[in-house]
Amino acid sequence: xxxxxxxxxxxxxxxxxxxxxxxxxxxxxxxxxxxxxxxxxxxxxxxxxxxxxxxxxxxxxxxxxxxxxxxxxxxxxxxxxxxxxxxxxxxxxxxxxxxxxxxxxxxxxxxxxxxxxxxxxxxxxxxxxxxxxxxxxxxxxxxxxxxxxxxxxxxxxxxxxxxxxxxxxxxxxxxxxxxxxxxxxxxxxxxxxxxxxxxxxxxxxxxxxxxxxxxxxxxxxxxxxxxxxxxxxxxxxxxxxxxxxxxxxxxxxxxxxxxxxxxxxxxxxxxxxxxxxxxxxxxxxxxxxxxxxxxxxxxxxxxxxxxxxxxxxxxxxxxxxxxxxxxxxxxxxxxxxxxxxxxxxxxxxxxxxxxxxxxxxxxxxxxxxxxxxxxxxxxxxxxxxxxxxxxxxxxxxxxxxxxxxxxxxxxxxxxxxxxxxxxxxxxxxxxxxxxxxxxxxxxxxxxxxxxxxxxxxxxxxxxxxxxxxxxxxxxxxxxxxxxxxxxxxxxxxxxxxxxxxxxxxxxxxxxxxxxxxxxxxxxxxxxxxxxxxxxxxxxxxxxxxxxxxxxxxxxxxxxxxxxxxxxxxxxxxxxxxxxxxxxxxxxxxxxxxxxxxxxxxxxxxxxxxxxxxxxxxxxxxxxxxxxxxxxxxxxx
Numbered sequence: 001x002x003x004x005x006x007x008x009x010x011x012x013x014x015x016x017x018x019x020x021x022x023x024x025x026x027x028x029x030x031x032x033x034x035x036x037x038x039x040x041x042x043x044x045x046x047x048x049x050x051x052x053x054x055x056x057x058x059x060x061x062x063x064x065x066x067x068x069x070x071x072x073x074x075x076x077x078x079x080x081x082x083x084x085x086x087x088x089x090x091x092x093x094x095x096x097x098x099x100x101x102x103x104x105x106x107x108x109x110x111x112x113x114x115x116x117x118x119x120x121x122x123x124x125x126x127x128x129x130x131x132x133x134x135x136x137x138x139x140x141x142x143x144x145x146x147x148x149x150x151x152x153x154x155x156x157x158x159x160x161x162x163x164x165x166x167x168x169x170x171x172x173x174x175x176x177x178x179x180x181x182x183x184x185x186x187x188x189x190x191x192x193x194x195x196x197x198x199x200x201x202x203x204x205x206x207x208x209x210x211x212x213x214x215x216x217x218x219x220x221x222x223x224x225x226x227x228x229x230x231x232x233x234x235x236x237x238x239x240x241x242x243x244x245x246x247x248x249x250x251x252x253x254x255x256x257x258x259x260x261x262x263x264x265x266x267x268x269x270x271x272x273x274x275x276x277x278x279x280x281x282x283x284x285x286x287x288x289x290x291x292x293x294x295x296x297x298x299x300x301x302x303x304x305x306x307x308x309x310x311x312x313x314x315x316x317x318x319x320x321x322x323x324x325x326x327x328x329x330x331x332x333x334x335x336x337x338x339x340x341x342x343x344x345x346x347x348x349x350x351x352x353x354x355x356x357x358x359x360x361x362x363x364x365x366x367x368x369x370x371x372x373x374x375x376x377x378x379x380x381x382x383x384x385x386x387x388x389x390x391x392x393x394x395x396x397x398x399x400x401x402x403x404x405x406x407x408x409x410x411x412x413x414x415x416x417x418x419x420x421x422x423x424x425x426x427x428x429x430x431x432x433x434x435x436x437x438x439x440x441x442x443x444x445x446x447x448x449x450x451x452x453x454x455x456x457x458x459x460x461x462x463x464x465x466x467x468x469x470x471x472x473x474x475x476x477x478x479x480x481x482x483x484x485x486x487x488x489x490x491x492x493x494x495x496x497x498x499x500x501x502x503x504x505x506x507x508x509x510x511x512x513x514x515x516x517x518x519x520x521x522x523x524x525x526x527x528x529x530x531x532x533x534x535x536x537x538x539x540x541x542x543x544x545x546x547x548x549x550x551x552x553x554x555x556x557x558x559x560x561x562x563x564x565x566x567x568x569x570x571x572x573x574x575x576x577x578x579x580x581x582x583x584x585x586x587x588x589x590x591x592x593x594x595x596x597x598x599x600x601x602x603x604x605x606x607x608x609x610x611x612x613x614x615x616x617x618x619x620x621x622x623x624x625x626x627x628x629x630x631x632x633x634x635x636x
Contacts, residue, residue, distance in 0.1 A: 012187035026069070029349040031131040032067050037062045037152050039123035042389040051114055059116045062106050063124075067099040074098070091190055092132050100125045113578055155181035157218040159209065159245070161236050162225040163195075163202045166250055170224045171198050185217040206236050210243035223249040223269070237269055241534040269535055285505040288316045290414075292373065297322040297369040299354055299403065300376030302330025305418055308499035310334060314342035322367055323350045324374070358405065364410045373502070374400060375418040377434065384430040385552040389606045396433035398595045399586070401440050408448035416506045419514075427620035428552070429603075432610045435617070436591065442512060442580065443588040451511035455502045455576070458517075459490050471529055475536045479543035481529045484550050491521040505575055514578040550620070587613070 002548050008147045014431045025507050040048050074095045100121065107116050155178055160167050162392070164183045175198060184203040187193065192202045200560040209221065214223055219369065221240050247269040296313055300306035301323035307330075325331035328351055335349040348367060354361050354376055377396050378384050384392035400417065407415045415495070417629060419438055422431035441452040474481045498517070505515040524546065550556070591613055601609065607619050 002486065005632055019406055024105045025071075027135065027579050028071060029064060029068060031135070032064055035124050035131055036063055036120070039120040040117075042123050043117050043119045052117070055114060055116060056120075058110070059103070059107050059120075062110070062350060063099070063103045064105065066102045066134045066503045067095070067246035070099040070102070071095045089382055092129065092136075095553060096125050096132075100128075104176075112461045155179050156220055157181050157183040157216060158220040158222055159183060159187045159203075159218045161187075161206055161209070161215065161221055161223045161240070162228070163189070163192045163197060164225065164227070166222040166226050168197050170222065170250065171200055180220075183218055184212060186212065194196045206239055209245070211242050213245050219245055220617075221245045223246055223247065226250045228558050240269070241344055241531060244534070244539060246537050247535065258446060265456075277518040286329070287503045290507045290615050291316040291318050292501075293317065293319050294370040295320040295322065295367060297324060297367070297372045298622035299324040299372070299374050299524075300418075301325045301349075302327055302334045303375060304465045304495055304511075305498060306373075307334045307493045307500070309339075309375060309502060310338060311341075312496070312503055314338060314345050318345055320367065322345040322350060322369055324352060324354070324363075324376070325352050326351070331489050358403045358408045360402060363408075364406050364412075368410070369412060369415070371414045371506070372403065372412055373416045373418065373506070374403055377418070377437075379420065379430060381422065381430050382551040385428050385431075386603060389429045389603045392429050392608075393433045393606060394438070396430070397436045397591065398442060400437040401444075401592065401595075404441060404444045404450075406451070408444055408450050409621050411448075412450050414506060414509075415441065415444075415450050415452045416454070416502065416509075417454045418502060419454050421456060423456065426614065426617045429606065429610065432617040435614050436610075438514065438580070440588060440591075442583045443514040443585055446585060451509060453506055453509035453511070454514045456507045456514060456516050457493060457498055457501070459492050461488055467528070468532070472536075475533060476539065478604060479545040481533065481543060482546050482548050483526050483529055484548055485556060486526050486547055488525045488526060488550070488556050492523055493517070501575060506576070516576045516578045552620070 036059070040052070044052070055182055055545070074091050080535075099422055104121050125456060133444065145233075158174070158180045160174075160182055164187075167185060167187070169187070173184050174182050182200045184201055185197060186206050186209060187202055188205050193204055196200050203216075213219070213221070223233060223236050223240070225236065237247060237249070248267060248268050291313060296318045298306050298309050298321070301310055302325040306325070310321060310323060313322075323331060323335055323338075323343075327332070331349050331351055335347060338345075338347055352363070354360065354374075356636070365576075378392045402635070404415055417437060420431065421433050422428065423435035423438055424431075426432040438454050441454055444450070445452040471481050488591055501515075501517050503512075509515065526547075529545050530540060533540060533545075536543075594609060610617050
């Protein structure tokens with residue numbers, strides 16, 4: 001409208017509206033004239049004959065419009081000078097090549113007399129490239145010095161680990177930062193050691209970090225190896241912790257592809273970077289075939305595993321996702337989160353207790369789910385061991401039975417029980433109750449069309465009630481960090497990995513399968529505590545580690561298979577099928593009679609009864625005060 005009201009042609013209006021681009025455009029036209037004239041001067045040693053001057057002016061008048069049209073066509077003026085880089089130089093080369101080629105053709109067909117010397121057509125593009133590229137480089141250098149020159153020698157010294165493309169880009173970004181100052185790079189490639197990136201030397205190998213951090217007085221390091229393997233990045237992170245420097249990292253390519261991080265933005269190193277595992281390759285096609293267009297229910301939808309299952313499920317397009325949760329706040333939280341990321345999935349939040357059979361039947365009549373993921377359970381070992389043992393058994397066993405029974409009567413296609421490694425040779429009430437839940441599913445499989453699958457795995461990093469949030473709180477208070485025993489170990493995996501493998505197992509199962517996840521190598525909890533202390537920027541003599549003794553029901557080592565179980569491989573390298581022992585239908589009748597008794601047994605009586613229902617259950621020796629007192633209380 002403004003252009004029409006002013007009566008200006010569209011091109012003229014564009015030039016006024018984008019005056020910076022217009023200025024660059026005019027400068028390039030002047031460069032054409034200068035390069036053309038310079039080529040003539042060089043060809044004739046500064047003394048251009050009159051007969052060649054006339055054809056030279058005519059040739060320049062041909063070169064100007066050709067260059068203007070070609071430069072616009074290749075997008076030469078879409079870039080920003082202050083960020084001029086290799087892609088801009090490539091566009092300049094393309095524009096010069098095409099325009100010079102057309103200029104030669106036009107001059108040949110014009111038939112000037114005398115002709116434009118061939119040497120001019122060689123010198124002209126060289127001078128034009130130097131002029132156009134050099135002016136942009138000079139402007140960027142001046143602009144960056146004007147903006148960031150006063151930041152030189154400011155900021156905290158930092159060592160960049162990794163001298164590849166990501167490291168080079170990071171060095172460029174940090175050179176414009178007031179917070180950081182790169183003092184050196186480290187890389188294991190011997191060809192790069194001694195070379196420089198943007199004036200910063202590649203000092204040595206990664207294993208020499210401690211020495212270089214001391215020499216360069218650097219207390220921070222950034223790991224810039226997003227394309228390297230997880231093992232290489234973990235080794236670099238371990239070297240950083242050993243050197244006592246504060247560590248940050250660029251996200252890996254896998255994290256960026258999953259949408260969990262932004263490329264090029266470094267963040268604080270997390271414990272998952274140290275003990276995390278390679279990302280899971282999920283057969284998306286089979287999971288989508290199982291879920292797409294179906295009604296799916298997740299119990300315990302507000303918990304750590306349940307909520308992540310919901311996040312993963314909405315990716316595969318279920319028609320409805322039923323969120324069952326006993327905690328009102330947890331249900332509200334996951335529902336609000338999913339509403340923002342799953343507009344095309346009908347979300348049905350339902351608050352309730354899976355032990356309520358009449359309520360469950362009403363929900364199933366109204367919603368008719370096809371697939372049920374049962375993640376609701378009491379999982380905290382010490383809490384369930386004393387004073388809450390009956391509730392643990394009722395919730396984990398009776399709740400599973402009621403839900404499974406309704407699934408069978410409603411002819412639900414699949415029922416997936418999320419179990420735990422603590423169900424293997426259990427030494428605590430929680431583990432025994434989860435083993436009983438597995439046995440309930442084994443019996444229920446015998447009497448209906450519903451396919452029951454059981455997925456068993458260990459601890460997940462960052463889950464509710466795990467040791468990591470507890471350690472972080474203790475570190476924030478200044479310590480001490482309490483560990484039950486110096487030799488206690490646990491298997492760990494990330495919450496997304498656990499949820500993905502649950503979906504993979506559900507899609508692959510044919511009924512009555514106990515899937516066991518490959519949990520990798522067990523991790524010492526004491527080592528994890530030390531890593532967290534270092535990650536928080538403290539030394540081990542600043543935050544103490546105190547050993548308090550094993551808690552009720554706790555054992556030193558977790559297992560993934562019972563003594564009499566064997567495993568069979570599956571199509572997925574991180575999933576195996578355990579051959580669990582058979583369970584008679586009469587067992588379930590006796591258990592139900594015990595669970596529905598009117599009196600509430602004592603904790604000791606519950607433990608005695610559990611040994612009858614779960615033969616592999618062997619209660620752990622209860623630690624006494626004297627044992628706790630004799631436990632090492634030295635600083636780790």
